[in-house]
Amino acid sequence: xxxxxxxxxxxxxxxxxxxxxxxxxxxxxxxxxxxxxxxxxxxxxxxxxxxxxxxxxxxxxxxxxxxxxx
Numbered sequence: 819x820x821x822x823x824x825x826x827x828x829x830x831x832x833x834x835x836x837x838x839x840x841x842x843x844x845x846x847x848x849x850x851x852x853x854x855x856x857x858x859x860x861x862x863x864x865x866x867x868x869x870x871x872x873x874x875x876x877x878x879x880x881x882x883x884x885x886x887x888x
Contacts, residue, residue, distance in 0.1 A: 879887055
């Protein structure tokens with residue numbers, strides 16, 4: 819994944835056709851309004867509905883590493 823500066827992004831958006839700009843605008847409006855804090859890169863509320871279940875034997879040694887544990 820490559821990164822680009824804000825100015826590079828603006829230049830690319832300026833080169834889009836009117837139809838492409840409309841599609842981009844529609845896409846951006848489909849995202850929540852509290853999407854990102856640009857200073858930290860954090861996204862507000864992104865994990866709200868995520869539930870992670872850790873297995874009961876999570877802290878137990880793995881069989882694959884038995885020879886290293888002896």
